[in-house]
Amino acid sequence: MRGGATATTTLALACAAQFIVLFDVSVITVALPSMQTDLGFDPADLQWVVSSYALAFAGLLLLGGRLGDLYGHRRVFVGGLSVFVVAGVIGGLATDPATLIAARAAKGVGAAVLAPLALTMVTTTFPEGHRRTRALALWTAVSLVGGASGNVFGGVLTEYLSWRSVLLINVPIGIPVLLYAARRLARRDGPRRQGRLDLPGAVLATAGLALLTLGIAQARSHDWTDPAAALPLAGGTVALAAFVVVEKRFAAQPLIPPRLFTLPGVGWGNLAMMLAGAGFHIPIWYFLTLTMQGVLHYSAAETGLGFLPHTVVMLLVGLFVTPRLMRYAQARTLIAVGALIAAVGFLWQSGITPQSGYLDGIFGPAVVISFGAGLVSTPLTTTVTSGVGPTEAGAASGLVNTTRQFGGAFGLAVLLTLTTDDTAGSPAALVDSYANAFRAMAVIMLALAALATVLPAQRHLTRSTAGPVGSSADEDHSLLN
Template sequence: MDSETRRRATLLAVLCAAQFVLIIDVVIVNVAVPAIQADLGIAPRSLQLTGVAYTVTFGSLLILAGRLGDLYGRRPLLVAGLVLFMAASLGCALAATGWQLFAARAAQGVGAALVSPNALALLVGSYRDDRERNRALGVWAAVASAGAVAGQLLGGVLTETVGWRGIFLVNLPIGVVAIALLLRVVPAASGPTPDGVRSGRLDVAGAALLTVLLGGVSLLLADPVELPAVGLMAIAVGLAVVAVRLVHTERRHPDPVVPGFLLRTRPVLVANASLLLSAGALGATLYVATLVMQTSMGYGPLQTGLGFAPITVIVLLVSPRAGALIERFGAPRLLVAGAALGVAGTALLAATAGVADDYWTGVFPGLALLAIGSGLSYAPTFALATTVPAEQQGRASGMVNTAQEIGAAAGLATLGALAAATATGAALVDPVVGYGAAAAVLAVAGLLALTLLSCQGVGGSRNTTGMTRSVLDS
């Protein structure tokens, strides 16, 4: 193994480790919420802020952070983001009141937003060979998709063994190692183009409007303070005004924060839309499954967390293989196959809900199919969404990460709320409705992927320039 291959392998490992921690922190607090409430005395209506404070800042700043990386280089954004994330994690662990915890969680989200899109853009830009890049994206996808599931496992284990503060302290040693390795393997002048030359300027007005819009949408979906219908409507109207203003600003700016060609390129647009839907379905399904195990099946936090261990293993085994399968079958076919398996898995969960009352017959089979489908889908999604010119990869990476975060929030807010609204008796959710709705959403994602089957050469074995041109021309 030559020195450059070792450098790329180390870079892939550290970027994936950082992304794993960021994704885990989206859901790791779920199982710990009762312990946090008991320790800090947080009012029940404010408990959602333990998750919302993180996801709102994370999801709303991803595109802006990716654009900053395009303009000013990846390494400074990555290091600054990790330092902020670590400091905020320590703040979470030391929080003595609910509002201290919420503020620290929001700061965590800012740090995570600086890291995630620039890590993905740096990974994509480090590989000139399509085969190596697709395999690397398979590993990245395994980490991204497994992190959403593993957070449930780690949250349960750490909460029950060392206490809820341990779920934040575990970020510190990982962050220190990640920073040390990044400074070693990433050149100081690393930029979005091979020669390190950066062009363009920051669209400040567009970035501000986009951040407000994404943050507002995230808050509206989460509704952490349970606003009345009139309040929700007022916020929705305000966000519509912001959206109109954003479109007007972007059309007039010579270098908009979201260039129009990204929204007009069919593979990029479909990949983002498909991920938004699938992330929403996955998030809602995991939420419903968690409640079913803790209520109907009577499992504690540790048992519930361990229930997601085999699912995490499945994703970690399948996703790296998906990166190699892109070369053989093409990204669109893998997206369709992944969506089909996801539909089968959620439909099976709906069919066994209330009939099979133990994990191995009522939860595991359906989640296993969903895990295989997710494992097959994520690598081709990231491959399609980031197949753009080098100077645009930060923005493209920000877009696909935003789709994942907003999708997860939307899925929980809509599908989770639907499952809760239709529950009867002492049940917190109606699993048949929740799983069935997730299956319908995944079916739509699969239909979107079908529209890409006519695109020739996506994910094929060409150099980066040729691959980019084939996607943009499709």
């Protein structure tokens, strides 16, 4: 055991944190139409309920990833989850769009602390090999289920209670996890480095990502040369360029240590993670929700239940199929195959019509897309964290989550430029609009499959020769084998 926390406890808390964070990303989507009606959202501004969370999350993940390295797991875990829960209460009580968007951004701040720490807790507890692969498979499966099940519960809660309940649900979920973490995690857990947080780098990264996404979003209703779109795009580009300069020349403790990019899987792997986020993370839930409610006229509860196949297939493939395949196939092969399968699913999804039934319009594409997502996630996470030392695990985890979250938010903004602003249009007009988004997601998956070919070759051992850091090799055998 390390500092009083067993590997089982650490993994359980890491999975709980990841579930809460990704559950919150998707639970909100089914409630979007109800929020729009109740609070008077302009159709063009509705995406910011989702994007404000994702951008605060993505922009601060690099900083959040360093907090655990510097201040210890328990303190950072409890602090991040406390912010997350309180912001959920504020959002659930919001009476105007601005308050709701601000509360969602605050939740993104809490998530930016929790998510990289969750991955760090896994990679610093389980050394590379079969047992880490199994731990990451469980962590990834929980991630996928958190994202998919949020839609199911979001629909039921919205239909039978209120859209406010999808925000307040984090209280009964988060508080028990918070109390358990405060009791079971050690005060000082994992290797840490001395130094200061790179606040200028965090500000520049957050501003750059947010401005780029804002510029793309503005291009939906303005010309690309219009100042409303051009200025945020230019500002975001400048901010990110300044971030690179600050990290290389001025930061004593950079958010992204330069050594990370000497590792074979980090550079291309995080670009692949960004593409995966643009397909599997936020956009799919956003456009499927609008399709089911606006085109097929499903109720909120029916829409939520419509996502059940995504949850089940992702869980089964991510937890049981992919880890076994990783014993025999290279990670990059599984990523490419999974992306190609998902591309087929997105093309199938783009063919939905107002006359489609559930089996051919939702269920069939869901099985194919989710099978592909389940094949991609664990090998990709394993690739981008391979070779990272314990003292840089937080930074690497922050980078992984940043690319995934930014991929989701930026991808949504880009895909929205391909769709109509008229959410009150006829189902036929809407389905043509949303079909453009699904076809674009298929193209993104093809790009991911092509990119997988340049990822480093990596085959994992079928057996682990060492246990977790500081623990016996037999500990948690029943959980991970």
